[in-house]
Amino acid sequence: MRLTVKHEAGIAGIILLATIALTIAVPDAPSQVVSSNSAFIAAIALLIVLFGAKIYLHPKSAQSTADVFLIIAVVLLLWEVLLGKLALLDPFIFPGPTRVFRVFEIDWQQMLAGVISSLEILSVGYAIALVAAIPVGLYIGWRKRLFDAAYPIAKAVSPIPPTVYLPYAIVLLPTFAASSVFLIFIGAFWPILVGSVYGVFSIDPRLINSARTLDLPESRMIRRILLPAAMPTIFSGAMIALIMSFITLTVAEMIAATSGLGWYIQYHHQFANYDNVIAGMILITVVVVAVMYLFDRIQAHSLRWQNAE
């Protein structure tokens, strides 16, 4: 029998519900017991709601949604059974899900503050990189001679991991936030720049000719023709830049911050609070997924002319 989407979605739902039932009905292994398991149950309930909403709102992608949620459901169930109930691995460094999700219940204020401070730094640094790199990249792509001069330099400088600037950033800039913004800017600048330059290169010369026949002033040529035409490539560069920014930020926070997502993990690692470390990792994952989702939506909207049906 072939497994239909409906069957698969049903199975994923049943596994999620079974995990809840198991959590409530079967006691945790002694090493995994915490005072309340309600946070984990709430998290699964939230997953079920998200799952239903996603399938309902996007029936076209129901297959992949069901696939993804089935994997998540199985992972959660295995986690609960193998670590939570049976404690098969060292319970000190491999906490079960009820212990981990309990952290969210206790620490949510601190975590929320961390998310906000991280996102603030990220968005400022990233925004400055976008504003600086796109116009420069478009202009470099447009002017052959400028490109010939800039390309070898960019090639040499761009692979330097942005965090190596951290010692100087901390010494020269007044606050941690300012130096992190600077690092994110550096890390995001190059991929966006390269995306913009190649965006201009990849424009169909026939489109450029069509624009040339309108005898546009250069500023208009860049803003109304090169920018939108290069946009698909700029977006791929911006996507790499965004991932780069996340890495830079968390590393910077782990080294020098007093709040934020990376700091949270580093701080609890020092005290060997592995429940909090894993909770912090989950939090970062959720934030990254949310930001990427936002990015995808902006991209789809900006490029709606590409494959408009």
Place this chain on the structure above:
Amino acid sequence: MATIDLQNISMIYGVNGTRHVALESVDLKIRDGEFVSLLGPSGCGKSTLIDIVAGLKTPGHGTAFIDDEPVTGPGTDRGIVFQDYSLFPWMTAFENICFAIEHTNGKQTRREIEERTETYLDLIGLGAYKNAYPNTLSGGMRQRVSIARMFAMNPKVFLMDEPFGALDSLNRIYMQDTLLHLWSGGEQHKTVLFVTHDVDEALQLSDRVAVMTPSPGRIKEVIEVPFSRPRCRKTLAGSAEYNTLKSHLLSVLYCEMLDEIERQTRFKGLA
């Protein structure tokens, strides 16, 4: 009022040490309000010639004049329709036309620009598709928008580079009629330079046909098309005069093609 005057235009490309003569001493005078087709097989330099008039390419020798002014670069006094690359895919049909006329025709208010755009979109029967992106339109509809844009820009001359080359034959006939209808509808005929490789298209549309031949690209012959306007496609197709002209053009084209094929096979035989 606009004339196009091509004087002794030559264009040579050097490719890996070999010389390719794209155009050799091309002379052509187009009168004001005249519709002239450049007819020829691919590689005869007809697109290069229209690019020179458009100011996109600079000839090796000779000069193109518009109203006795030498062409030094692109300009909005010339409206251009390419085979399928005139419109910008990130702008809707409406935005494409607005964008093109924004900085032509001198000072205009936003309202005037938009009204003008609406008028021309309605004129080509695509008023309902004003907010559609080019990718969502059929090839024929895209070309209709391109033509509307060209008319809306109100340039001195129209340059069209195989504008219907990518369309099926039925659509092509429809587009030819649309073009002629718009062209003859204006208070004053625009001067048109039209590139095609289709003999029927050239005869149906033009006042004169310049037949071009490749290697080196040159104008072999210019013929007058004597039929009065408006022309009836059916009557023309049945007339002896039309068919004589058509077979004459075909023989000029085919003779060259056969010579060319012969030349190539001879080269191969030597090698």
